[in-house]
Amino acid sequence: MRNILLATAALSMFALPAAAQSVSQPQWYGTAGYTHLDGEDADLGAITGRVGARLNPNFAVEGEGSIGVRDDDITVAGVNGSVEHDYDLAAYAVGVLPVRPNLELFGRVGYGTTSIKAEVAGFSAREDGESINYGAGATYFLDGQNGLRADWTRRDFTGDNNGELDTYGVSFVRRF
Template sequence: MRNILLAATAISLFAVPAMAQNSPFANSYGTIGYTQLDGSDGDLGAITGRLGTKLNPNFGLEGEVSFGVDDDESSFAGVDTKVELEYDAAAYGVAYLPISDQFELFGRLGYGTTEIKASAPGVSLTEDGESWNYGAGAQYFFDGQNGVRGDWTRRDFTDDGGEVDTYSLNYVRRF
């Protein structure tokens, strides 16, 4: 009886890869990279991480979070000011256009939140804003799992908060 159970278990392990192909998370990926945020109030830099999954070859979902690493410093009337990104987080629907097995274009649409901190000697102000985000990009894979990604995304802030363009270069890893 024990041998039959062991044999059945061993045979069932061959079915695991087939089940994984039907899972919506079989085409998951993660990215890590640098993002440049260009806005009218300053240019900021951030480290950005993303997690996403392709639900089919042409559509997927992804979430991203960024933390500021490059602040904008300026001087106005002899007063030094500093603007820094505290965080940026967003969720997107992503449409893919596969060009080959290694190269694809994509467009994305989502909603996010951003927090910026501005400070001068003796004064500090933190602002946050919600935004509708849209953008496009491309990714190239060196092999089945590793690649690079470049993208542009515009954050269109609600409540007349203006617009910020972001440019990102990332390492991509498929799971």
């Protein structure tokens, strides 16, 4: 009886690593690229980075951050000014549809914050807005780790900052 218990314990020691391997680890990825922000009154540009975790073949989560790099000139009541994008941060749930081994489509929904600064005739104002974001896109992988991503995202601002902002992005993707 004692030998049967020892043999069972020994076999369970081999089974634990096998069971742990059956639970898949998240596949991490990162992106870096350019995002065009198409606003009602201004068109802005930003450098955008993302870090994501693919939890299964059809679901991922990702965090995103952007820093403005392209401002726009505006005219308010005949007075010239400028609008600049300071930053934005967002988090998303991403649904993924693999179409081919190197092509996948995705849809995403999330929540974010955006900070924009305007300056007219020496006066400046900063506007921070919270938004519900949703969008779609595609990723094409050049090899097992590197790819290109194109996406569109709509930001629906909440509260006093009602309004919409469409973003169009192109990024390099790297799987880790």
